[in-house]
Amino acid sequence: MKKLLSFFFLLGIALTVFSQNIQIKGVVVSGQDNEPLPGVNVVVKGTTNGTITDLDGQFVLSVPSDCVLLVSYVGYKGQEIAVKNSRSFRIVLQEDTETLNEVVVVGYGVQKKSVVTAAIARVSSDDLLHVAPIRVDNALKGLAAGVTVTSSSGQPGSASQIRIRGIGTINDSDPLYIVDGMPIDGGIDYLNPNDIQSIEILKDAASGAVYGARAANGVVLVTTKAGKEGKVKIIYDFSYGFQSAWKHRDVLNATEYATLMNEGKMNAGEAPIYADPSSYGKGTDWQEELFYDNAPIMQHQISASGASERINYYLSAGYFKQDGIVGGNYGRSNYQRLTLRSNSTYKLFDETKTRNWINKLSVGVNAAYSHIRSTGITTNSEYGSPLGSAIAFSPLLGVYEEDEEAVYAEYASVENFAPIYDKKNGRMYTIAGSDYNEITNPLAALSLPGEIGRSDKFVSNFWAELQIWDNLKFKSSFGTDLAFWGTDGWKPVYYLGQSNKSEKSQVWSSMYKSLVWQLENTLAYDKKIGKHSFSILLGQSAKKTTGRYLSGSNYYMVEEDGSKANIDFTTGTSANGDQSVSGSAYSPSTLASYFGRLSYNYAERYMLQATVRRDGSSNFGSNNHWATFPSFSLGWNITNEKFAENRPGWLTSTKLRFSWGKNGNESIGAFGYVALTSTGNNYYFGSGDGTLYNGTKPSGLANENLRWEESKQTDLGLDFGLFDNSLSFSVDYYKKITDGMLMTMSIPSYVGESKPTGNVGKMENQGVELETSYRFKVGAWEFKIGGNATYLKNKLINLGNDTGYNNYDSYQNVGTISRAENGQAFPFFYGRKTDGIFQNMEEVNSYTYTDADGEVSIIQPKALPGDVRFVDVNNDGVIDDNDRTKIGKGMPDWTYGLNLSVGWKNFDFNVMLQGVEGNEIFDATRRTDISYINLPSYMLNRWTGEGTSNKIPRFTFTDDNNNWTSSDLFVKDGSYMRVKNVTLGYTLPSKWARKALISSLRLYVAAENLFTFTKYEGFDPEISSGGTSLGIDRGVYPQARTYTFGVNLNF
Amino acid sequence: MKKIIISCCALLSFGLNSCSDSFLTVESANQLYVDEYYTTDARIFEALVASYDPLKWFDYAWGQYTHLGLVSDVMSDDVYPGGSDENDCAYLHRMFNYKALSTSVVSDLWTTFYSGVNRCNVVLENMDNVTGISDTNKALYLAEAKVLRSFYYTWLWKLWGNVPYYDVNLEYPYLHDQNTADEVYEGIVTTLEDAIDNGGLPMRTSSAWYGRVSKAMAYMLYTEAVMYQKDETRYDKALQYMEEIIDSKEYGLVADFASIWENDGEWSTESIFEINYVSTNGARSWGSPITAGGSIYPKLIGINSLSGSADYESGWGFEPVRTEAYEMYDGSDTRRDGGILNFSTYAASTGATYSGRYEDTGYFLKKYLPRNGGNAGSSGDADMNYGNNFRVYRYAETLLYAAELLVRGASGEGSAQDYLDEVRTRAGVESVTASLDNILNERRLEFVGEGKRYWDLIRFDKAASVLIPDGGYRTGTWTESKKYLPIPQSEIDAAQGTLTQNNY
Secondary structure, eight states, X not given: OHHHHHHHHHHHHHHHHOTTOEEEEEEEEETTTOOBOTTOEEEETTSSOEEEOOTTSEEEEEEOTTOEEEEEOTTBOOEEEEOTTOOEEEEEEOBOHHHHHTEEEETTEEEEGGGOOSOEEEEEHHHHHHHOOSSHHHXXXXXXXXXXXXXXXXXXXXXXXXXXXXXXXXXXOOOEEEETXXXXXXXXXXXXXXXXXXXXXXXXXXXXXXGGGGOTTOEEEEEEOOOOBEEEEEEEEEEEEEEEESOOOOBOOHHHHHHHHHHHHHHTTOOOSOSOGGGGTTOOOHHHHHBOTTEEEEEEEEEEEEEXXXXXXXXXXXXXXXXXXXXXXXXXXXXXXXXXXEEEEEEEEEOTTTOSEEEEEEEEEEEEEEEEEEEOOXXXXXXXXXXXXXXXXXXXXXXXXXXXXXXXXXXXXXXXXXXXXXXXXXXXXXXXXXXXTTOOOHHHHHTSOOEEEEEEEEEEEEEEEEEEETTEEEEEEEEEEEEEEEEEEEEOSEEEETTEEESSOEEEEEEEEEEEEEEEEEEEEEEEETTEEEEEEEEEEEEEEEEEEEEEEEEOBSSOOGGGOSGGGBOOOTTTTXXXXXXXXXXXXXXXXXXXXXXXXXTTTEEEEEEEEEEEETTSOGGXXXXXXXXXXXXXXXXXXXXXXXXXXXXXXXXXXXXXEEEEEOOSOSOTTSOBEEOOOOEEESSTTOEEEOXXXXXXXXXXXXXXXXXXXXXEEEEEEETTTTEEXXXXXXXXXXXXXXXXXXXXXXXXXXXXXXXXXXXXXXXXXXXXXXXXXXXXXXXXXEEEEEEEEEEEEEOSSSSSEEEOOEETTTEEOEEEETTBOSSEEEEBOEEEEOOSHHXXXXXXEEOTTOOXXXXXXXXXXXXXXEOOTTOSSSOSGGGOEEEEESSOSEXXXXXXXXEETTEEEEEEEEEEXXXXXXXXXXXXXXXXXXXXXXXXXXXXXXXXXXXXXXXOSOOTTOTTSSBTTSEEEOOEEEEEEEEEEEEOOHHHHHHTTOSEEEEEEEEEEEEEEESOOSSOSOOBOSTTOBSEESSOOOOEEEEEEEEEEEO | OHHHHHHHHHHHHHHHHHHHHHHTOOOOSSOOBGGGTOOSHHHHHHHHHHHHGGGGGSSBSSSOBOOHHHHHHTTTTSBOOBSSSTTTTHHHHHHHTTOOBTTBSOHHHHHHHHHHHHHHHHHHHHGGGOOSOOHHHHHHHHHHHHHHHHHHHHHHHHHHSSOOOOSSOOOXXXXXXXXXXXXXXXXHHHHHHHHHHHSOOOXXXXXXXXXXXXHHHHHHHHHHHHHHHTOGGGHHHHHHHHHHHHHHTSOOOOSOGGGGGSGGGTTOTTEEEEEOOOOTTOOOOSSSTTSSSOBSXXXXXXXXXXXXXXXXXXXXXXXXXXXXXXXXXXXXXXXXXXXEEEHHHHHHHHOOBOOOOTTOOSEEEGGGOOBTTTTTTOSSOGGGOBOOOEXXXXXXXXXXXXXXXXXXXXXXXXXXXXXXXXXXXXXXXXOOOOOHHHHHHHHHHHHTTTTOHHHHHHHTTOHHHHSSOOSSSOOOOOOGGGGSOOOOHHXXXXXXXXXXXXXX
16 A cells, blocks of 8 residues: 555656656556456656556556656566557566576475576476366376376276386385475375466475485475465366267177187087077177266366465365266266365565564465265276176176076075166166176176265465564474275175175275374575575474274165165174274374575576485384485586677577485385284184184284385486577486385295385386477467476396395286396386297197207197297296296386467467387286186187287187286287377457456367377276286276366456 | 574474474384283283184185195095186196196195294293293193194195294294204104193193194194104004093094084084184185184085085085095995085985086085085175084094004004994994005095095005096196195295205
8 A cells, every 4th residue: 555655656746747748548468368457567667657557457647758668567577668659558468487487396495497406397387277187196197207197097086106207116106295385195186286386396316305204206396376466366167078988999799709719619629609609799899888988077166366465365166076987877986076275375564674683474374175075996907897897798698687587596596696787777687607707797786886985185284484584584384184084885785696796785984084284394594695695494394193093884784775875774783793893093103304405506607405304204113213314416507607608699598407315215104113913813712603712913023123215316407498498408317226125025934924124125217308398489379389208217126035026916817927026127027928829730849949968858748739839938948937037017118298389369279298108018808717708809810720820829728838828918019199188278359258247268178088099909008006016907997088168267 | 693593493403302202202003012912811812812813724815725625635536626627726736736836836825834833932932921820821821832833833744844843933034944854743743742741731622612722632633743754653652642532532433424514513522623613703705814704615615506405505616526536435334425415416306406617526525515504694705704614633533543553563452443443333334454454445435525635645655656647637646756845936035045945
């Protein structure tokens, strides 16, 4: 207000002094949305004569007729406008994205981009705007170099696997998430992506060092939005979309199936089963029956924000609902999220103009609440998951049983036989016979109620910042992450098949609660003395996690009524053992830390940053509570050197960066260092039903010397800015070594107890990251192209056991399919190498081995024509498990993203491509232990006689050659390139919008996963099952192709 | 400025450093430190219960079906592995054909046995810290732990022979030398002698404690080890133990052989030791298979796709009984149809049907077939909670051991012929001469499917001549080197060169 008065005062003087002035008027609008900008400074150059625009962006000013106006506004590029003889102006200010980009969020503060010496990737709200992500983790896909995001499945609500600079450890390699300063456990699912201002990914050790103990796998810093000074901004956003599977997997139809089954029988010397395969026609296409086409996806977003001199606020609410493309129509794969957020800052006093000590105090609170309700089906599993069953279930079987009475007769001996009926038409679903093991009718399986997951999360962070003296600031913050989650489920009496049935109804429920609190105090001091700039940060942090859970179940519902599926609606008794209950507080875990950071630069020419953090964690014994994590980084802005003054004009900036540091990882669970009591090792004594006696034993072998997992990382980077930074290019090389990797010590099982964890492993990751962006204009066309690419090489140096290997994933009947081994990428696919097909008996007999004594033996004596020729990898004359070797890996060599934005008048267009190269997929979608399941179409190319195939072996039910043991026959090229996002938007001209009392209206259509270019024949080339498993396809839930229509409204 | 920073820092560090170490020391919310736990009678008894716990894992624990009877008998000439084909539980098929691999062998049993060993040692090692325990209980618990540990070691010894034998739990670096089979045997029998002499074990436990080790059980285990080792120096003692059981009159043969295998037949007068499985409230599930409850073994060997039967529930078709095993009986022998189900006869009287799986013979091991309602009241996965106890030692074996020992020249009071006759009379068959061959044969008739035959063939030196290709499914031949299975590869790998693989 004072400011305003003084302007009026000035205005008054101006009016009286310069009587020859002319009166001009004008309006200032934002170039982005043509919205009027209030509060813009309009000053006559070289004078103090000026004004600010009113709420409608308008101003009136009396000026000399030949003067130049300076128009400036925070966050926008300033403009100089010659008045000449015009009396009326429409001034369009462009948002100064470069200015915005100049600041990078680092741990406990921000830094000017030009002096950043660490490797930090940044994704801004602008980047996110175009991809309109539903989940934050997905939003990072393709946008930042060095970040590999793999969707675990297309199931709504399923988290992606995020790896920063490779797989840092065989343990938890998830990065640390910090949202507005608060560490968040269990993923950042709760965040509404629309609330995000920026995401910074701290990739190298130097940037992560300030989070020391938890930064070994990188840090993802999320900053949520704040209000901006000016007019209140109200934004409403709505979109609605349709999702469908973009691909079905080719499997045999009924005729082909019957043909192959006959062949399998005949090759086994048995009689064929089906007299006339062609009479079965195409049969049932289970995928067609299963996939839910045009599954809806919908969201509403509304936010209000603004700021005044003392208060800054951002309020938002979001609602998101998605039905899955598998089971969404059965209520089995659905996701709903409600999010509320309030971010506000209050300036309690600001006396910076009157005194230089204790002169400013701000307080703020960021609070967010989210509610998530989700249902999910089993995915990526060969044991009867709906998708796994859809590709395996016989096409000869219909969806429904034709003769229901016959079914009841057939299953008369089954107790409480309850087949499943289609709720829509009352027909009985086909029951899987005993030929199919866990594979059942997928539609019948989806008709079961399943369970509902609910989660409520309340994350808040309160802070106060006091400017003590000069630029010395003390900030104290207290944050909490309070989460409640649980599941509720029930099952009726049902019969899906021999190994999937329930003879009594059951209800279960579980409730979990956790509270994380964090208290932090920091002292920051910035000072510039001549060309020397210093910035010092000292801080302390303490964090504690507590929680508890309670769960129970009971049998025998009063009635099989899902709306009353509560434990109290059951009649089972504890005396009959129907009830089960468990509950406990979690053992608390605590983390205490002290840290300090010194940043120094000389004329923005030479930069130095040193960080040290000392962390204490309750996960270690008292001898190893504490560890220290140092780091430093250096930077050199070459173009700021005197000798570079005469460089070519297009070379705007060149910066060389180097960093080294040590980070830690403590996420190993509690009490690895001590043996506790373990109850529940019970035994029955007595006759009849006996009495159950409680048995107690040690919880396992302890390792009292357990200590931190450490990773050391070196980073070398080079940044170029060309043509006034419109073209930028940046390259980083890094090498990261994780030492003392925590894993179960490889000791013999004959110790008779679960094995202790030890600091025994070592892993190395190195890679190159490239990032470039180019923005330019051609007439009314505005272009922005961005690209990034990451090359990564991961190597397990030492697994820490004596064999130097360990088996990981396995597949039913095939055995081990992935393994970790010293000197190899972690993990890799493991199996035999094949070398074509034996075309005739002569080839079998001539595939021989000559031993040292000159004795010749046939290497595969059991093979017949049409069987696989395996490579005798260890050259010992026999084919066995010792011939298994590396046959591929799930982690790509290259990960890349490409982004193109085009603006033309009121249209905006954006395409995002994303892909990976150099990885394989282990196609584990065919159970070889079940004879009569359906087969993938590639089996049509099987060997059926000399010269018919040199890749796919004959189909037989007696496979003495073990053709389908783990081998490269299962391994497929997993490279893909995806048109991840395409968006086309149109912003209504503001004159039309204004008539509808809105300041701007944008309509858009978007497509996600529009095209995918891949050779892989499965549902989706993007596969991860969490943990260390990557690229093993057991029938993955594919990501949907989604078409969305939406509207953005600004009031 | 400096002053302010320093004082602020001092304030910070003072406020936090002093309490940070206690802040970082956390207590478990639901567990105690085990080193300080075993201090009372009740608590050390919990450790003892925990050492019984692994007994019930034999049927299934970590992914393999390793029921002791099944594992033993597939290597004999009484049963086939069955299942869907040779790949279904390949380790069983491999062992059946004497082609086990270090990577395809009953490795889960190895883990289970050593879990048992470790837990027994916990009892033995912590007993000194227990206060307020009566001398009787102390001696009893120690004896039970010793006998149980010997039981676990006996199976390790029979299956693998040369295994690490330790009687104090291992410490860092958790390695122990491999012992020879003879050393392991020595450890087993001396421990048993100690437990028998000093334990105060009852000849038969009271019914409330059925399932705990009795003196008779220790005697049986002792005799089993001595006989398998062919340790003639201990024949007299073994015979003395057998006759003590007989003379105690605590045990006797049940008149109706078939009744032994019913629910009511559990812990009958004939029963010396059983592994208890309980269906009521049985909580075993695929998610937690080692919890207390019933057994999956009956389901495993149950008749595939059985329908129309009021007696049995269907199962997965493992362990079909060989036709020869059914046909070896005299028609009047009650053990034939008391122990084996001849499906064609059964179908003729009931109209029941089934569909055979791999190696189907139409004969099923009736002793352990899943009875209708045999898993009633389970709270876990019904398939895993059949209440059929596993009969480890029966009095019939006491009689046959006694007879055999007498024939082998041990000195004792009784008559081999009388003992053998007693067994045959109960079965409803004529007397035969008490010769070694006849006793071996009698053991086969008596114990089909009880996991005895294979070991008998070995100790009678008949394995190499009997366990040969049968013109059918068995193509491999048993040789002396097959006596000890390949040690699981993972153990060889982890043992840092201290384990030498058996020459299988």
